[in-house]
Amino acid sequence: MRRKTAQYIREYKWSNIFAMIRNNRKDPELCVDDFKGKIVVITGATSGIGYITARKYASKGANLLAINRNEEKSEKLRREIESEFGVRCDYKIADLSNLKDIFRVSKELVELDAPIDLIIHNAGVYLTKRELTTDGFEKVLVVHYLSSFIMNYLLLDRLKSQKNARIIMVGSEGHRFAAWGLRLDDLNWQKRKYSGLKSYGSAKTAQLLSMIVFADKLKGSGVTINTMHPGAVKTDTGQENGPVYRWFKRNIFDKTLKSPEISAEALYYLGVSKELDGVTGKFFNLTTLEEPAPPALDREVACELWEETLKMTGLKEHKIKD
Numbered sequence: 001m002r003r004k005t006a007q008y009i010r011e012y013k014w015s016n017i018f019a020m021i022r023n024n025r026k027d028p029e030l031c032v033d034d035f036k037g038k039i040v041v042i043t044g045a046t047s048g049i050g051y052i053t054a055r056k057y058a059s060k061g062a063n064l065l066a067i068n069r070n071e072e073k074s075e076k077l078r079r080e081i082e083s084e085f086g087v088r089c090d091y092k093i094a095d096l097s098n099l100k101d102i103f104r105v106s107k108e109l110v111e112l113d114a115p116i117d118l119i120i121h122n123a124g125v126y127l128t129k130r131e132l133t134t135d136g137f138e139k140v141l142v143v144h145y146l147s148s149f150i151m152n153y154l155l156l157d158r159l160k161s162q163k164n165a166r167i168i169m170v171g172s173e174g175h176r177f178a179a180w181g182l183r184l185d186d187l188n189w190q191k192r193k194y195s196g197l198k199s200y201g202s203a204k205t206a207q208l209l210s211m212i213v214f215a216d217k218l219k220g221s222g223v224t225i226n227t228m229h230p231g232a233v234k235t236d237t238g239q240e241n242g243p244v245y246r247w248f249k250r251n252i253f254d255k256t257l258k259s260p261e262i263s264a265e266a267l268y269y270l271g272v273s274k275e276l277d278g279v280t281g282k283f284f285n286l287t288t289l290e291e292p293a294p295p296a297l298d299r300e301v302a303c304e305l306w307e308e309t310l311k312m313t314g315l316k317e318h319k320i321k322d
């Protein structure tokens with residue numbers, strides 16, 4: 001596989017890095033409109049950003065369909081949201097690192113008998129050591145990238161037929177850690193030394209690349225897809241890692257982080273505000289439009305990754321309308 005390092009180095013712009021640093025200090029735009037009676041699908045609503053975002057949408061009248069891996073936490077969430085806000089909070093249990101679960105839950109979404117107004121792909125994991133899923137894929141890639149890819153792909157025709165819906169993927173400025181671009185010949189980290197930052201950066205870059213193709217396929221349909229960085233906020237992320245990482249997170253990193261309330265406000269604005277009508281294929285730092293790093297803008301790699309992903313997941317056999 002050819003490397004594109006030289007191309008990316010030429011394309012890097014210092015102005016984008018300075019813009020990111022400036023944008024990291026900004027507060028999100030706020031949206032005061034309600035979302036009464038709308039249906040919001042959100043993954044990973046049992047903690048951190050997903051939990052606060054689910055509460056935000058419920059407080060504005062939206063009914064929720066959460067996709068979580070933990071039954072007990074989901075039931076607690078359902079009871080809390082339904083009693084506090086008087087909306088519905090259904091849930092489906094799925095381990096989003098398991099392809100069978102991802103396919104099952106996607107099929108269930110396709111068969112829902114009410115329109116889906118918004119999908120927020122939020123579930124995520126940060127691992128310092130490489131882990132393989134039961135399907136033999138690197139776990140961070142599956143939870144961040146393959147799960148949102150499969151769901152979006154299988155929902156394409158259904159969403160298009162609705163003529164109106166938004167998809168938001170919770171990405172990260174961390175995509176910039178994949179500074180040399182995606183290694184399509186090693187998406188599973190078999191040939192290189194694994195690092196948490198690099199694998200996370202690659203998975204978030206893959207997600208941004210998939211957005212390029214999804215935005216093309218959704219063009220003119222009334223359905224939009226965007227990706228956002230939710231801020232550097234204090235959540236439960238990284239709990240799967242060892243005691244040293246957890247100590248540093250608790251005693252050092254967490255002290256510098258903001259509240260996930262800003263992420264929820266940004267996700268509400270991006271999901272509801274009329275300002276975003278028709279806006280698609282964009283990356284936002286909270287609610288500020290930003291240019292991703294060059295490897296995440298590479299249309300040629302985006303198309304190759306698309307084909308590779310169809311092969312990896314077995315989706316190649318599943319035809320969608322163009």
Ligand SMILES: NC(=O)c1ccc[n+]([C@@H]2O[C@H](COP(=O)([O-])OP(=O)(O)OC[C@H]3O[C@@H](n4cnc5c(N)ncnc54)[C@H](OP(=O)(O)O)[C@@H]3O)[C@@H](O)[C@H]2O)c1
Nearest residue numbers: 044046047048049069096097123124172232233235236237
């Ligand atoms: N925190 C930040 O500063 C930051 C910055 C940039 C981007 N992000 C992104 O924000 C998103 C949310 O992260 P967070 O910081 O809120 O972390 P978090 O508190 O750890 O929440 C992650 C959520 O994802 C769920 N999840 C993890 N693995 C899953 C799996 N295999 N199947 C189904 N659900 C799964 C978790 O479920 P459980 O409750 O069962 O664990 C939890 O609900 C992620 O995509 C992350 O990359 C966060």
